[in-house]
């Protein structure tokens with residue numbers, strides 16, 4: 001179906017650049033057809049994109065009677081974007097080219113309970129190391145996307161609301177990192193980034209709506225509707241971790257009770273394991289808040305190897321997730337779901353099986369269409385890749401742009 005782009009749109013140039021990106025190799029005639037713009041407009045816009053080095057001519061297409069058309073493609077190596085996943089247990093950096101293709105990565109220690117300005121200082125230093133290693137000029141970097149847990153404030157500067165990292169609650173990540181690094185910084189929720197990462201790596205057409213369930217320390221969900229992150233009123237949509245699953249359930253740090261996160265997230269799984277002293281001892285669980293994710297990984301790995309006690313704990317967590325996802329599927333008539341994030345790294349196959357089976361047997365629309373479930377292939381890097389995509393989209397596709405907080 002043709003995308004119609006209004007000639008008066010201030011985003012026209014970016015929209016044409018995105019049509020070239022998503023089309024791979026296209027002619028000006030293709031762009032006239034898909035954009036709905038006139039040939040004269042396309043010729044003018046392509047000329048400015050070429051003079052800026054963003055688009056190059058790459059040969060000739062087949063003739064359809066007249067002169068063979070000149071083909072265009074994105075000059076992928078002309079610009080780069082950085083994505084950083086700001087996670088409790090590890091920082092993941094990725095660098096992509098203008099087409100969103102991964103060109104480098106770096107993994108370092110997580111934020112843990114380190115004082116935020118100290119982490120920002122480390123990020124600035126690690127960014128320098130990575131760009132130097134890749135021989136990328138700072139002037140060729142369009143921006144740095146940062147994926148983190150939590151709510152956004154209206155300025156988009158603050159993005160954490162987590163019991164495990166209270167120091168970050170009112171810390172202006174965007175301003176601090178911009179001041180330290182000199183780059184334009186875009187801050188976005190990690191679940192939204194993970195969804196965008198799936199979209200951007202090219203596995204999903206823009207016509208396909210889908211959700212990504214993201215589990216790290218907390219649980220969130222990103223909804224991609226027609227190629228854009230669905231943000232809601234304040235870019236805070238997707239807080240499935242605070243969907244109430246049990247009205248009589250345990251108190252949640254958000255002020256409610258019986259939230260999915262309190263029943264299914266790593267903390268709940270680890271607490272149940274610690275209550276079984278024999279199991280906790282045999283797994284060598286530390287029970288320290290700072291080692292929560294490592295304790296969860298120990299349980300998940302043992303479950304993946306078939307330890308019956310650990311399998312039961314992971315199945316219990318998966319069962320709660322499945323119930324929340326049935327509600328989500330019923331609410332938005334979901335067609336496709338990805339499971340992403342470090343929470344699925346070790347026992348993803350158990351989560352996948354239970355969530356798929358329950359959606360198959362209990363989703364309201366199951367007789368009309370299935371809900372396809374997949375484990376993310378980009379896995380641990382999905383949030384960082386999505387964060388890089390947020391930065392790229394500032395250059396490429398303002399019509400896709402999630403609120404950047406500028």
Ligand SMILES: [Zn+2]
Nearest residue numbers: 242252254259
């Ligand atoms: Zn809650």
